[in-house]
Amino acid sequence: MTRKAPASDSLFQAPEALKPLAERMRPASLDEMVGQRRLLAPGSALRRAVESGRVHSMILWGPPGCGKTTLALLLARYAEAEFVAISAVLSGLPQVREVLAAAEARFGQGQRTVLFVDEVHRFNKAQQDAFLPHIERGSILFVGATTENPSFELNSALLSRCRVHVLEAVSAEDIVQALQRALGDEGRGLGGQGIRVDEARLREIAGAADGDVRRALTLLEIAAELAADEGGEITEATLVQVLADRTRRFDKGGEQFYDQISALHKSVRSSNPDAALYWFVRMLDGGCDPGYLARRITRMAVEDIGLADPRALQMALEAWDAYERLGSPEGDLALAQVVLYLASTAKSNAGYVAFKAAQADVRETGTQDVPLHLRNAPTKLMKQLGYGSGYQYDHDAPEGIALDQTAFPDAMGEREYYHPVERGLEIKLREKLDRLRAARAAARGGKA
8 A cells, every 4th residue: 555655744844944945845755856757657666665665775876966865765754764864974883883773772662764874885894784684684774875886885795685776867857847846835945035037047057957956956045045136036147156166977986987988988989079079078077187088098099099090199199298288278179189080080909809819829828939940049059059040031031021931939830810900001901911911821831
């Protein structure tokens, strides 16, 4: 049976007007939540569990302001459980043990506890392990919130006892809906204050919030305070002041960081200069070190362009040098231009593949002796031992290549690692190597 959310309680009533707008407008039911349509759609597994009060321990993974704390609060309301929140940033193991002991006491009296752990990925292994027996006994409904990939940041033991729910950044359209609700709500929001704002301005606020509902409501509250002194209308001039210092979501060293550099690299590889430039600018806008980007761009030139366009590596190094000399923002343009070039030019990973294949052969075949004919023979003794014997000086051979002479260890025979692609300069390299390899095989008479 679906449980109806309680009409009121201290968590959602804000008797103090001192609370920020974002806190006052925190949804009091699932129907008030914006975004997360996939996760909380009518009839979805999670929604049915929440509304029935039969909730389970879980990890909520998503960006800031997407509703993780609100969902945890609603879990407690629908389950008629005590809500306790701790932060992994502020709480140590003694505080964790104290909270767990109190939860055990409530459990003995027949009341469950929803324990919300914000930034749970910041807890170490010992702190994470402290929750395990309590989750197993059911004395707590554990709800961990994280902005980082749980696969990398949380213990497998904790993950095995929780279900991971992925929350998404809230769309601008959904954020506009939340802003409109705040403007019209006379009890918790700005309704009755005479604040006027058109939809275009609301969309501008929503865009600046970058998927974060809490941030959007904070920006609206600031704008409303400024507008109160200007006849109650939030104008473009008002938003210029409010949004002057806006920044994008970008966690240096976090998953978003690596997702974006991955997107940049793959856009270059896909020969999509427009997308590559977009991700490059996104990372700069988020505060990424241009020096780091210069290093990764150079890697792209080596790994994905290779010998299809040998100019690419030189251009990447020159752009890096230009940035080092000019700094930001002037040097950023040099990096942007080389990103455009790398994405536009011919691609080949044949060199990369050849390198990996040679590495694999070296590991597999071990330490092979250098063939006698390839060895240096600076002394009489070494010559007597056969060092250098039979070596053919290629410059003296027809066409400058001793075709019947092998350069591999005797036990290995001839190997082929490098297979140029039919793109860029490698078209010519492939034609030459195909002719050369065929001629070498013919000259050696089928010998390995």
